[in-house]
Amino acid sequence: MNTTFQFRLFVAGDTQNSSxxxxxxxxxxEKHLSSDCxxxxxxxxxxxxxxxxxxxxxxxxxxxxxxxxxxxIVGTLSKTETVLQALGVG
Amino acid sequence: xxxxxxxxxxxxxxxxxxxxxxGLPRGRTTLLxxxxxxxxxxxxxxxxxxxxRANDEPGIxxxxxxxxxxxxxxxxSFGWNVEELLDKKLHFxxxxxxxxxxxxGEFDLSGMLAALAAKTAHVGAxxxxxxxxxxxxxxxxxxxxxxxxxxxxxxxxLDQKLTGLITTKGAEGIAPSIGESLSFMQFMVDCxxxxxxxxxxxxxQRNLRVKKFRGxxxxxxxxxxxxxxxxxxxxxxxxxxxxxxNVTFERVSTGVERLDTMLGGGYYRGASVxxxxxxxxxxxxxxxxxxxxxxxxGEHTMFFSFDSDGAEVIRNLTSVGIDLQTHVDSGMLRMxxxxxxxxxAETLLVHIKTLAREHEARCVVIDPVSTLxxxxxxLTAHGVAERLIDWxxxxxxxxxxxxxxxxxxxxxxxxxxxxxxxIADTWIHLNYLxxxxxxxxxxxxxxxxxxxHSNQVRELVLSDDGVTLADIYTAGGEVLMGTMRWEKExxxxxxxxxxxxxEELQRVSLDAQEAVLEVRAKSLQTELLAKQVEKQLLARTxxxxxxxxxxxxxxxxxxxxxxxxxxxPEEQAS
Numbered sequence: 001m002n003t004t005f006q007f008r009l010f011v012a013g014d015t016q017n018s019s020x021x022x023x024x025x026x027x028x029x030e031k032h033l034s035s036d037c038x039x040x041x042x043x044x045x046x047x048x049x050x051x052x053x054x055x056x057x058x059x060x061x062x063x064x065x066x067x068x069x070x071x072x073i074v075g076t077l078s079k080t081e082t083v084l085q086a087l088g089v090g
Numbered sequence: 091x092x093x094x095x096x097x098x099x100x101x102x103x104x105x106x107x108x109x110x111x112x113g114l115p116r117g118r119t120t121l122l123x124x125x126x127x128x129x130x131x132x133x134x135x136x137x138x139x140x141x142x143r144a145n146d147e148p149g150i151x152x153x154x155x156x157x158x159x160x161x162x163x164x165x166x167s168f169g170w171n172v173e174e175l176l177d178k179k180l181h182f183x184x185x186x187x188x189x190x191x192x193x194x195g196e197f198d199l200s201g202m203l204a205a206l207a208a209k210t211a212h213v214g215a216x217x218x219x220x221x222x223x224x225x226x227x228x229x230x231x232x233x234x235x236x237x238x239x240x241x242x243x244x245x246x247x248l249d250q251k252l253t254g255l256i257t258t259k260g261a262e263g264i265a266p267s268i269g270e271s272l273s274f275m276q277f278m279v280d281c282x283x284x285x286x287x288x289x290x291x292x293x294x295q296r297n298l299r300v301k302k303f304r305g306x307x308x309x310x311x312x313x314x315x316x317x318x319x320x321x322x323x324x325x326x327x328x329x330x331x332x333x334x335x336n337v338t339f340e341r342v343s344t345g346v347e348r349l350d351t352m353l354g355g356g357y358y359r360g361a362s363v364x365x366x367x368x369x370x371x372x373x374x375x376x377x378x379x380x381x382x383x384x385x386x387x388g389e390h391t392m393f394f395s396f397d398s399d400g401a402e403v404i405r406n407l408t409s410v411g412i413d414l415q416t417h418v419d420s421g422m423l424r425m426x427x428x429x430x431x432x433x434x435a436e437t438l439l440v441h442i443k444t445l446a447r448e449h450e451a452r453c454v455v456i457d458p459v460s461t462l463x464x465x466x467x468x469l470t471a472h473g474v475a476e477r478l479i480d481w482x483x484x485x486x487x488x489x490x491x492x493x494x495x496x497x498x499x500x501x502x503x504x505x506x507x508x509x510x511x512x513i514a515d516t517w518i519h520l521n522y523l524x525x526x527x528x529x530x531x532x533x534x535x536x537x538x539x540x541x542x543h544s545n546q547v548r549e550l551v552l553s554d555d556g557v558t559l560a561d562i563y564t565a566g567g568e569v570l571m572g573t574m575r576w577e578k579e580x581x582x583x584x585x586x587x588x589x590x591x592x593e594e595l596q597r598v599s600l601d602a603q604e605a606v607l608e609v610r611a612k613s614l615q616t617e618l619l620a621k622q623v624e625k626q627l628l629a630r631t632x633x634x635x636x637x638x639x640x641x642x643x644x645x646x647x648x649x650x651x652x653x654x655x656x657x658x659p660e661e662q663a664s
């Protein structure tokens with residue numbers, strides 16, 4: 001598998017949940033998704049309109065834009081296995 | 091308290107603004123709870139629509155449960171024209187959680203709130219609704235995080251100075267774990283409203299209750315409400331000040347001439363009239379006469395017939411000379427067969443009010459009002475009757491209600507289950523008098539506030555020519571009606587005739603006597619004249635004879651040459 005994962009992570013400033021989600025996503029990318037990960041972090045406090053556009057209501061929220069169908073995972077991404085399963089990797 | 095804590099935001103929901111004295115607390119949060127189908131979403135949407143339309147306060151509707159498109163569709167029948175407001179003054183946010191969303195670890199609402207803050211600023215929103223917040227709370231793993239999110243939401247609302255309305259299912263409709271955060275929310279919010287939907291003896295009854303309202307007086311009782319044609323309608327007892335309006339001395343005809351006289355000119359405009367009686371005592375006829383009279387005056391009239399079909403009523407009344415069809419055709423009269431309306435007493439009341447308002451009715455007939463007690467539970471029916479009368483008074487509508495008294499409780503006149511007789515202004519009672527093998531209808535006025543009224547029982551006579559009242563005879567302590575009255579009347583007529591004949595006879599005989607006397611008087615006069623002539627004749631004869639004698643004596647003296655002084659020796663001798 002040599003595909004590039006495209007992620008968009010919606011966070012709410014540097015709140016605890018959001019910081020954790022950023023850290024967890026980085027870790028998952030490094031350890032489990034050997035290929036490249038494109039991660040875009042959107043702070044809803046700074047860009048609230050983008051949250052509205054994407055229908056993001058809860059934060060943190062991870063959107064997998066590719067490959068394959070898009071997927072949303074809400075939460076701090078604390079359980080790696082659940083995240084990988086949702087991404088269709090595990 | 092010298093100053094108001096905060097002002098209120100009108101909801102535009104009929105009755106609710108009265109209960110709370112002005113609506114929901116402005117800039118504060120209100121919790122609205124209720125089971126499925128209790129009308130939460132509608133209440134919330136109506137609050138926003140009124141804000142957008144009447145108060146120029148744009149609103150945002152955050153939908154956790156239903157899609158915005160469906161919500162708009164669902165209220166389409168209420169004629170609110172939501173489409174016209176959409177994306178101008180009314181904004182929807184679809185906050186449904188998609189089923190394929192994976193949840194992993196903790197999360198919170200800050201994303202949505204940030205987005206909403208941006209939207210609020212952008213559209214200038216003043217009101218916001220979070221519909222079915224419990225759906226969102228159920229996603230959160232534990233009580234602590236639920237509590238945290240509720241706090242977050244509350245703080246955000248206060249910070250934004252938005253008038254917020256949060257709806258959730260009631261405690262019985264959700265998992266106990268969420269119930270905890272619900273009760274916690276109860277403490278947090280400034281105002282709490284509960285909607286419930288009960289089925290009582292098979293009849294659905296919706297109630298609304300304001301549980302708390304910080305810093306404000308409110309009506310604490312459960313108030314029935316109805317989701318009617320134009321939306322939410324909360325039943326409220328009329329406030330005293332409103333009930334005092336529209337008092338008038340104007341009279342309106344009852345449609346029965348002699349009844350007008352009995353009442354000293356008719357019913358008062360805006361009065362509520364109760365006509366009670368057993369089945370078949372012509373209650374409908376009396377109310378039909380009133381309706382016809384109202385239409386002839388050119389007043390819009392509404393006739394609710396609960397017992398029979400409108401067309402049947404018209405046909406039946408035609409037989410007693412009351413023509414309603416003409417007025418139905420001209421649009422002056424509207425007949426509503428309320429058999430088609432089902433539901434609780436409250437529902438009926440709302441239907442009555444709505445239809446009457448639509449028709450701009452000045453006179454309303456409800457035949458019979460006892461139906462209200464039949465279909466609802468009787469506890470609320472009384473309240474309904476009271477509100478019905480309050481409403482008609484506030485509107486200046488003249489209300490004629492009939493009420494059935496069955497033979498059982500008829501003895502205690504006034505045993506109407508609605509207790510309407512105590513609040514009605516005029517109470518006319520119709521009953522049967524069975525006497526000499528006949529049943530006749532009697533009409534009496536039990537009470538009529540503020541009008542002099544006859545204390546007499548009258549007989550109600552129905553004929554092709556219409557409805558009339560006849561005097562009744564009392565004889566030997568008994569009231570005579572029907573044939574007996576007629577007999578009495580003809581006997582009276584016969585007696586009168588005989589008396590007339592006798593009088594005529596007497597007059598003739600007196601004439602004869604007079605004539606005889608006149609003749610006699612004439613002959614006597616003639617006789618008198620004859621006698622007078624005779625008397626004159628006699629007097630004359632005497633005088634001439636005396637003259638003759640005097641002259642003879644003088645002559646004798648002359649002849650004798652006697653002295654004057656020696657007058658009569660011879661005379662004496664002779």
